Amino acid sequence: MTLKFARLGTAGNEQPAVIAQDANGAEKYYSLASLTTDIDGGFLASDGIARTREALESGKLKEISAEGVRVGTPVARPGNVIAIGLNYTAHAAESGATPPEVPVVFLKPTNTISGPFDAAPIPPSSEKYDWEVELAIVIGKEASYLSSASEAANHIAGYAVANDLSERDYQIPGAAGQWTKGKSLPGSTPLGPWLVPADDIEPGNLRLQTLVNGESRQDSSTSDMIFDPATIVHHLSQYMVLEPGDVIITGTPEGVALSGRFPFIQPGDVIELEIDGLGRQRQEYYRAVAGAAHPVSFVGTNA
Known part of the structure; x- marks a missing residue:
């Protein structure tokens, strides 16, 4: 399953999300709020991508709408x-x-x-x-x-x-x-x-x-x-x-x-x-x- 990680919302208030295909091949957005407060170094270093795959496969992530919502940078402000x-x-x-x-x-x-x-x-x-x-x-x-x-x-x-x-x-x-x-x-x-x-x-x-x-x-x-x-x-x-x-x-x-x-x-x-x-x-x-x-x-x- 190909994943696309995104951060959605106004600048400084972005919320973490992941985009994945459902069983019919349609792309859907899911909130990552149950796994992390942001897509940042801590999330990545703690196997956040693998944990996201597991949560999607087990149906634990909530589907959300991204229509009309600002797309921020996909990773929170990096150190370098x-x-x-x-x-x-x-x-x-x-x-x-x-x-x-x-x-x-x-x-x-x-x-x-x-x-x-x-x-x-x-x-x-x-x-x-x-x-x-x-x-x-x-x-x-x-x-x-x-x-x-x-x-x-x-x-x-x-x-x-x-x-x-x-x-x-x-x-x-x-x-x-x-x-x-x-x-x-x-x-x-x-x-x-x-x-x-x-x-x-x-x-x-x-x-x-x-x-x-x-x-x-x-x-x-x-x-x-x-x-x-x-x-x-x-x-x-x-x-x-x-x-x-x-x-x-x-x-x-x-x-x-x-x-x-x-x-x-x-x-x-x-x-x-x-x-x-x-x-x-x-x-x-x-x-x-x-x-x-x-x-x-x-x-x-x-x-």
Whole structure:
């Protein structure tokens, strides 16, 4: 049985749920309130996915309606958001970079995480805001100094869709160009809509797509990855402790605006991102106002 874990409700008040097919193949939503208060590191580390399967099979979970309800991130605010750069051969080429021999690693603040359908702010002074569809890894148990990629695979709880929004003028040019500055902006890591358990999906050949105002921008496969998810987790474990609930975004394929082939994101644009088996995001973009507080709640649903 393929499961899809989701968190439903207004920002800061999301409730844990799981989506599963009934005997007739229809997808239904079930509350996880009887098992956990949230989908977080503690839930994942305590065999929450296995306990959910058991509860579904025994009929212990209550069916709920998700119609018109906001979809939040599929995992509660993680301790770390770790990102991998230049991890697709074709994207490295369009960026004018040599494909890396070891993973390129940077960190994003956890407060960049937003829901997959939340309205997305463009920074007030931004002129080169860019999309990046990415496969996200969610860690299921602590990983430190792992011995191999095969061992690392056992530390992956599941996968999700991520958008690593990037301000290229902040990220790249001149002496002040820094990846952290270009990738730490409010709402710059939409995540979800679901967390799909690692046992339910094969990450090695998934189609990734980005549409901007209905037009194709990215259309590739995770088979073009230079470093696969297990290799990434193993590598990172040599340099940091990965904790349950941590999110790793694994790089983007070709087709970003940085390539020069497409305009950068403008107010009013609608961007949709999808990965096979992991669902689709949709964000409407607006210009953030200088001096205004970043909103803590968004108007966005799965409709």
